[in-house]
Structure formats: C-alpha cells, structure tokens
Amino acid sequence: MNRSVPWSDTSLEDAATVDPDRALVDRIAAGSEEAMTELYGRHARRLHAFAVARLRDPAAAADVLSEVMVEVWRRADRFEGRARVSTWLFGIAHHKVIDELRRRGARGLASADDDEAAGLPDLHAVDPVRAIDAAGEAERLRRCLERLGDSHREAVHLAFFEDLSCAEIAEIAACPIGTVKTRLFHAKRLLKRCLGGETEGSDAGA
C-alpha cells in the first residue's frame, strides 16, 4: 500500500497562509487573554467533542480542554504555522487525551491498529446499507463507536465528525498517512460488524 499521495506539507502550508486563527495565536504569544478567549470561543466545542468521543466522559474532556488552553498559552510563541491552527489544537488535544488514558491505564486495552479486525466474520454476510439503515438510531451507533479502540475512534471522529483530510488526521495523531487509512479501514469493518450484529438482535451493547 505504498502509494504516493498528492496532499502533503505543501497544501498544509497553503492552508496556513489563509488561516484566520493565526493572528489570534500571535496575539496570545504576546500575552493577550482576549485572544485566548476568542480562540477558545472558536474551537472549544469541537475540541471538547473530540475529547468526549475518546474519553466518553464530559467532565474529563472539560479537564482536557482546560489543559489544551494552558498549553496553547505556553506554546503560542513557538507555533510555526506549518499547519492550520485547528490542526495544531487537535494535536495538543490528542496528546492530552493520551495522557489522560495513560493515567487511567486504559491505553493498552484499546490501541491495536492492524490486529483488531482479525477473526471477523465474513463481512459479505452483512449488507452494509441495511446495517446502517436499521441502526439509524444515534444511540445504537454510539454504542458501537464506544466499542472501538481509542485510535480507531479518534480516526472515525476526525474523518466523519470533523471532516478532516487524511494528512491533517495524520498530523494530529502523529502517525503516517497509511496508518490513518488502515485505522479507518478497520474501524469501518468493525462498525459494520457491530451494526450488523445489532441488526440481527445480538447483545452488541454488552
């Protein structure tokens, strides 16, 4: 799967040149609390949703959000603008979430990339459209998302909730582009299996 991809640092740099958040970061670097408040207002909900998706705990996610903002204050003067500010913020949040997962001791339970899908039943037996239709209720999908490993859940959130590019997700998760694709591929299969299983009436929420 060694494919060359057309998107790269160059497109990220192009994005950075028109990033409206850049001026805010510069002002934060100069000590502006007002700019901090404005940046928070622009990104807090998304960063919080990202942390909730991974931690499944709104209070812990709020702690992560607070930590992210402290880190932004500390590191604003070192922001180089190679990527969009939002990508930088998600990258900080990614590491803060990992810190929290480490504190909980849960990281090792849920970070498999390639092996998690091993031993899946024949996916041809599951009609994906029927599966997602039947599992249309948000609660059912939520339960299946919760069963994903952390790295898979992160990739799904960033690709489908945040609509980020593969390169941006790779930058946030500090991993190669191929790893992002693999994580999404397996996450998709696992979700299909979970939703198909629920459609068939098994105890998928256990």
Add this chain to the structure above:
Amino acid sequence: MPEHDGDRERDELLPFLANGTLEPEERAALERALEEDEPLRHELDFVARLRTGVKAASDAPDPGELPLRRALKRIEREEARTRRPSPWWRAAAIAAGIAVVVQSGVIVRQLYAPAPGGPELLGERTTATDGRVVLQVTFAAEAREAEIRTLLRSLRATIVDGPSAAGVYRVALDGVAPGDAAAIEGAIGRLAARGDVVRHVARE
C-alpha cells in the same frame, strides 16, 4: 468487498471522498472506479451513512466557559509564582536539586565521552547543545530530585537549560545521534512513560 490490493486502496479512500477532502486527481480516479464497481458503490453508501450517523450520534455537551476560566486561573498562578520570590528554603532546595541533576549529567557525559574534552567539555554544559538532540521536558511537581536524576542518568541525558518561566527544561540526549529517529522516539517514550516524574516531553 474483494480483498485485492487495488480494491483495498480504493476502499481506504472512501472516507475522504465522503467528507470532501480528497484531492481532485484521486477524486476523479475514484469516481471512475465507482462507475464500474457496484460493491464499491455500496461501500461508499455505507461510509456516507456512517458519516451522517457519527455527526448525529455526537452527544458532547457545550463545555461552557469553565475550562477557559480554569486555564486562565492556572496560567495566572504559574506566572505569579515565577514573578514572586520563593521562600529561601524552597529556592535553596530547588537550586540544590538542579545542581545535583546537572552535575550528574556532567558525570554521565564524562563517563561516556568518546575522548577527554578537557576544559571544553565543562564549557559545553551550559546552554550550548552542539548539535545534540534536545528535548523540552516539564517535570511533575511532585517528582523528587532523586527520581529525576535516576531517570536522566538512565537515558544519558543532561539538563542544558531551564527552567523557563513555564517550568520547561531543555534536556540533551548525549548518546543519541540527531538522525536516529528510533532512538529519539525511544527516549521520548521512556520519559513519557514515567508520568510520575515527567509531566510533558517533546522534541525541541
């Protein structure tokens, strides 16, 4: 979906076709493939519905202003602490701790130095890093000096600067070549794994 390499590659691009972030060339190629591949179209349908479902399933509440207020309060406390003179005993203890750690680093460097550097070797241990790999490390507030010393010695690491106003130290990895990404990641991983001693670590 069949499991040929080409099929897998196309399948892996579907999420980015669905979320509209695919580059034009890849998008065009994938759309051509979709015209001739019914299972791939089914898969795209699933991915698109999954995307819609993920957006609908997000149940994160509005975090409100509290996380920001807590962050600003913490920043204010940290900055006040760096401005305010410490009690003499605390300043002395911190200075002694840093002195021991730096001294340990020098000893380690002397032990592992490829050749005796004489006076130049001592001169290097201030803020000059001479091409060495440098990490930025924040130690946990509750970390003991002995723990920091042991950890840094085990990595052949030396404090070369700090703490900054935000409590960040610059730590040089003496035994690691700048191009040795695996060794650098290994050292960062070992530091990060000691959450009881290291609060944050990143390559400079």
